[in-house]
Amino acid sequence: MIAEIIAVGSEMLTPDRQDTNSLHVTRGLNDLGVAVAFKSIIGDNRQHLTDAIRIALGRADIVICSGGLGPTEDDLTRECVAEALGITLHPDPELVVALAKRFAERRQVMPPNNQRQTEVLDGAIVLPNAHGTAPGQWLDTTFGGHRKLVLLLPGPPREIKPLFDDVCMPRLAATLPPRHIARRQLRIALLSESVVDARTSPIYQRFQDVETTILAGRGEIQLHFVCAKPTLEEATARVNELTELVEHEMGDDIFSSHGESLEEIVLLMLGLRDQKLVLAESCTGGLVAERLASVVNASRSFEGGVVVYSAEQKTRLCGVAPELLEKHGSVSEPVARAMAEGICRTTGCTFSVAITGIAGPAVTEGPDSGKPVGLVYLALTDGEDTQVKELRISGDRERVRLWTSQHALELLRRHLQ
């Protein structure tokens, strides 16, 4: 059984935007034993899209369209699928009421073109979209004498992902022959892909029945293990066996063995130790705070902190002595130390991390001029000792900031361990 994914939208034919939904959908389909054999990206053009859907119906068993379900003239997926299949659309009374209600609740007047979003393919089931106004559609039909599943899904990633996972996957699982998959995800920060691969490939290559994928990006390496077996027990046993061997090899370098993010792990460890963290960030400008705060219930272990971009605020908000800043510059071991200890004083906390560095461009005046881009100092105070770490991070401003935040969280994790 093979699938085609059609991403609809002219923006994905520009140099700046790319279809990414298909990756998520592919993962789900693969779990159910369905291979994606074709992906097409088609603009908001009636003839092109209708033809492309017809081609897809001719070569795939499952056709999944993402995008083109919005309210504008450009949103043509519904009409083109109807035309390709030779069926008609009808307004769904429940959708009409729900949409009118949605606008009424917000005290907005509904623009008339929103009515398009209530049109449903004859014979299709409406898939409720919890995160947007455009519902999905599921049509179990025939084309050229063969059974075809046609799914219409919204384009925005935050709409399609839950709709696919929560609504389409159970439906697909009930429709397709049964299969059991076990997966595991190990995550490792700050090491290179080649180092991780050199250490782990002698192990995972012995597990031919477990599919291993190594993904690198954003300062971390992920090892994904997937195994399909007739029973879930068999699949889980194989994945666990491989995981244990890799954990033994990589040891403490693995920060997460069930896919949790580094910030989730750090917050979990702080919670277990009943510690409250405060931060003093300069070059990362709030990035570490933001990453921690993005986790649900972060407030249990994260108090907050300061973003001290200017030298003056390092003094005002962290109590760093002006002489220290003048003598050593903001990006220095003594200032990092003073920031970490100072933020504890101003907040009344005992546990802090401070970050100061040059994210780029280079500083051309004052005591930090001449210091290299990528020079970063991290300080960690736990109420007894303060440790300071000097880093040299290569790359542009964005990379220096991201890797600095990884180093800061990883320093915290290793300290808490």
Add this chain to the structure above:
Amino acid sequence: MIAEIIAVGSEMLTPDRQDTNSLHVTRGLNDLGVAVAFKSIIGDNRQHLTDAIRIALGRADIVICSGGLGPTEDDLTRECVAEALGITLHPDPELVVALAKRFAERRQVMPPNNQRQTEVLDGAIVLPNAHGTAPGQWLDTTFGGHRKLVLLLPGPPREIKPLFDDVCMPRLAATLPPRHIARRQLRIALLSESVVDARTSPIYQRFQDVETTILAGRGEIQLHFVCAKPTLEEATARVNELTELVEHEMGDDIFSSHGESLEEIVLLMLGLRDQKLVLAESCTGGLVAERLASVVNASRSFEGGVVVYSAEQKTRLCGVAPELLEKHGSVSEPVARAMAEGICRTTGCTFSVAITGIAGPAVTEGPDSGKPVGLVYLALTDGEDTQVKELRISGDRERVRLWTSQHALELLRRHLQ
């Protein structure tokens, strides 16, 4: 004139790998006035690929294949293009010599399947690949009575990019009629796509020669205008004409008319007014700071601020009176006001924005319990007045935080305007 890009390779049909070459190729084609109307991703399957090439030849003037030119059995692009066009392949004597020499220089024995890389489509020109063993091919031919350009390019990004830029682009420019492209990007925060479309479509629909794309996401709408004309002056004039009419309709709602981000615009305006901004963030947890700090040279107008996640830190770092917090709760109009005014006192600045809200999940104890998720207060102080705005933002934690940061930056922008 329209193009199709076919990315060949089964790895790009997995959940973990994506075609990215097409973005680079699209940018080059667009610069020459060629729109990419279709992108296809096809696995290493003879029948699928031959059919896909035939479909592409039927609907596009230029067909560019990337990948599938290597030496292995899996590398099928040459053969499938030949079959789709009904022509044959022949070994190119120069390529045979060059390849043999390459292996000899490295003192390696050439595996016999490497010969595949010397096979050239009848009538094609060989495009030398400076970074790999697989050369590209350029075929100017006809299909179904129409002239077609067919390009075969290697898959690895470090091979295709220089080959496309240095060899294909000059050839394409010499082959295609001279055309020039003008582009413009308008950005609008906080409005819905349907509202923006309802207000602008009567205008942009009158400009059939300007391609308009509306992109929605992350709390903003982008309007992209692209126009191709024989001269750059004509193209620019049309795009500017449309831009002016849309600017007249949307007025102040447009925050950027040359594609700058909201944070860039806010920093620019602060700089022009010689203002220094400080922030006090609760529910956004550093997100607004992080967005501002991501801009190069943000430090000229952004001093920093505090992330005050706990009630205690609202008092310690912003000087909010504990009685106020107890009486009204952290998420309240008086506390937002006190945070904005307090952060100015502690930092010695005159211009601040404070943010407090419930990003989710709901608060179950203390003075904020019972307040709805999505309730947010923004306060802005400019040294003279403090204004407070109450918001109700729908959606999950991530959406509430993101939209709150958009509202905060947009409040700042409108105030500075």
